[in-house]
Amino acid sequence: MSKVLVSDPIDQAGIDILSQVATVDVKTGLKPAELIEIIGEYDALMIRSGTRVTQEIIEAGTQLKIIGRAGVGVDNVDVPAATRKGIVVVNSPEGNTIAAAEHALAMMLSLSRHIPDANASVKRGEWDRKTFVGAEVYKKTLGVVGLGKIGSHVASVARAMGMKLLAYDPFISTERAEQLGCQLVDLDLLFQQADYITLHIPKTPETTHLINAATLAKMKPTARIINCARGGIIDEAALAAAIKEGKIGGAALDVYESEPLGESELRSLGKDLILTPHLGASTSEAQVNVAIDVAEQIRDVLLGLPARSAVNIPGLSPDILEELKPYMQLAETLGNLVGQLVGGRVETLNVTLQGELATNKSQPLVVAALKGLLYQALRERVNYVNASIEAKERGIRVIETRDASVRDYAGSLHLEATGTLGTHSVTGALLGDKEIHLTDVDGFPINVPPTKYMLFTLHRDMPGIIGKLGSLLGSFNVNIASMQVGRKIVRGDAVMALSIDDPLPDGILDEITKVPGIRDAYTVTL
Ligand SMILES: NC(=O)c1ccc[n+]([C@@H]2O[C@H](COP(=O)([O-])OP(=O)(O)OC[C@H]3O[C@@H](n4cnc5c(N)ncnc54)[C@H](O)[C@@H]3O)[C@@H](O)[C@H]2O)c1
Numbered sequence: 001m002s003k004v005l006v007s008d009p010i011d012q013a014g015i016d017i018l019s020q021v022a023t024v025d026v027k028t029g030l031k032p033a034e035l036i037e038i039i040g041e042y043d044a045l046m047i048r049s050g051t052r053v054t055q056e057i058i059e060a061g062t063q064l065k066i067i068g069r070a071g072v073g074v075d076n077v078d079v080p081a082a083t084r085k086g087i088v089v090v091n092s093p094e095g096n097t098i099a100a101a102e103h104a105l106a107m108m109l110s111l112s113r114h115i116p117d118a119n120a121s122v123k124r125g126e127w128d129r130k131t132f133v134g135a136e137v138y139k140k141t142l143g144v145v146g147l148g149k150i151g152s153h154v155a156s157v158a159r160a161m162g163m164k165l166l167a168y169d170p171f172i173s174t175e176r177a178e179q180l181g182c183q184l185v186d187l188d189l190l191f192q193q194a195d196y197i198t199l200h201i202p203k204t205p206e207t208t209h210l211i212n213a214a215t216l217a218k219m220k221p222t223a224r225i226i227n228c229a230r231g232g233i234i235d236e237a238a239l240a241a242a243i244k245e246g247k248i249g250g251a252a253l254d255v256y257e258s259e260p261l262g263e264s265e266l267r268s269l270g271k272d273l274i275l276t277p278h279l280g281a282s283t284s285e286a287q288v289n290v291a292i293d294v295a296e297q298i299r300d301v302l303l304g305l306p307a308r309s310a311v312n313i314p315g316l317s318p319d320i321l322e323e324l325k326p327y328m329q330l331a332e333t334l335g336n337l338v339g340q341l342v343g344g345r346v347e348t349l350n351v352t353l354q355g356e357l358a359t360n361k362s363q364p365l366v367v368a369a370l371k372g373l374l375y376q377a378l379r380e381r382v383n384y385v386n387a388s389i390e391a392k393e394r395g396i397r398v399i400e401t402r403d404a405s406v407r408d409y410a411g412s413l414h415l416e417a418t419g420t421l422g423t424h425s426v427t428g429a430l431l432g433d434k435e436i437h438l439t440d441v442d443g444f445p446i447n448v449p450p451t452k453y454m455l456f457t458l459h460r461d462m463p464g465i466i467g468k469l470g471s472l473l474g475s476f477n478v479n480i481a482s483m484q485v486g487r488k489i490v491r492g493d494a495v496m497a498l499s500i501d502d503p504l505p506d507g508i509l510d511e512i513t514k515v516p517g518i519r520d521a522y523t524v525t526l
């Protein structure tokens with residue numbers, strides 16, 4: 001039975017799902033060294049933001065097949081390191097959207113009305129109504145930075161509260177922004193005009209310290225900033241200085257440059273700074289959503305099924321993957337076959353997607369072809385996650401061509417590989433939507449289903465060759481299951497494809513190429 005390690009607090013609903021297919025160990029609060037010591041036993045790791053999955057941990061996870069992040073942000077996972085090791089990384093892109101958006105809105109209102117400090121004051125026994133005079137958000141301008149899932153929900157609710165909305169998101173269309181009642185503006189204008197600025201972007205090299213001394217200086221002295229996205233988007237030292245010096249009105253933070261927040265000047269600031277301990281996703285509803293979402297994906301991957309929200313393999317709906325499955329098998333088989341025909345180091349792979357395969361949703365077929373191509377070199381270490389990266393690291397140039405014209409089959413796939421030892425090509429299609437057939441080898445038409453052991457010859461189409469080859473194989477006790485010749489012209493060049501019952505014994509290929517008329521012979525194991 002598979003083993004899953006859950007290293008952060010996860011809702012029981014997720015544990016129940018995992019327990020259907022695996023032994024589940026819940027061990028929270030592990031130190032990195034403790035995690036490194038035990039991770040080698042596990043097939044899957046399920047985390048929230050509390051566990052940093054470093055390259056070292058990934059290297060130690062020799063059995064790991066999947067890392068599941070019960071939440072959105074995977075910035076605590078070294079995704080490139082996981083990808084290189086062929087480990088799927090999945091998350092729950094939508095499970096906590098509403099929770100995070102509501103937390104940002106709650107922060108905005110709390111900041112405007114000093115609710116945390118007013119509450120603390122009453123509980124201390126005071127009755128201070130002067131210190132806590134607030135501001136209304138109605139008719140104020142909210143600048144939304146990042147108009148994705150959370151930013152959009154914040155915008156919709158803020159609009160209903162009568163706020164004017166500005167938004168900055170270079171990847172969102174004007175139409176989408178307008179639908180949400182937002183005016184798309186550049187960042188400088190947003191900083192200058194907003195009374196409230198709410199951040200809903202990922203932390204990337206471009207967004208790190210987006211809010212810094214220089215950008216804070218552009219804001220209104222009354223501006224309030226809310227960060228429920230990621231720590232590090234705000235330069236905390238610059239923010240603390242700006243609040244102290246009255247350069248901005250205040251801020252509310254849920255996330256920090258380093259978590260848990262340690263010794264920090266932020267802790268000493270008064271009512272104009274609200275701090276919560278990364279609570280954006282901490283609602284019971286969101287925790288059930290993300291736990292179920294991610295546990296289901298871990299279960300599926302452990303059962304050999306695709307994950308629906310993998311961050312490091314082409315994201316495709318299960319329906320499309322199901323539809324593509326037979327073609328994925330075709331692509332992988334052809335990749336494996338052409339890789340063996342070409343031998344040596346492959347430099348270029350031309351992939352032609354023909355007929356019904358010439359659509360954008362066929363992208364995974366290219367990955368499957370690469371997986372097949374690299375199988376001889378990498379065996380079980382190559383998979384759908386790391387095939388593209390492994391190909392890139394080996395300098396294999398992949399050229400894709402899409403040709404929507406329909407020929408003999410509704411859809412066919414043609415692979416041509418060029419390597420240090422020459423060029424070979426194969427074409428294949430599905431018969432009756434399921435059965436893989438080779439329809440062409442090196443430009444010669446054939447029609448054979450691939451089998452585990454095969455022999456291909458390039459020879460001159462002349463009498464006696466087939467008999468001689470048959471006798472030679474017989475003398476080595478090799479049984480031929482089927483044989484077919486493909487030729488373009490009579491007595492010209494031809495290709496012979498033989499299915500054999502066992503692998504060819506050593507040395508026989510040399511004997512085959514000594515048969516007069518046979519120029520080349522290749523044996524493959526699929
Ligand atoms: N505090 C929490 O507990 C909590 C919970 C959930 C999500 N989050 C964080 O909230 C953030 C938003 O999550 P989401 O689910 O809305 O993500 P999302 O992918 O739906 O939206 C992110 C948006 O940011 C935009 N964007 C990317 N780079 C940008 C840039 N340089 N400038 C402006 N816009 C840019 C993208 O176009 C996208 O529209 C993420 O950082 C996520 O990790 C935090």
Ligand SMILES: O=C(O)[C@H](O)COP(=O)(O)O
Nearest residue numbers: 048049050071072073281
């Ligand atoms: O990216 C997320 O989903 C949030 O930051 C939530 O993090 P958490 O799962 O640790 O609460």
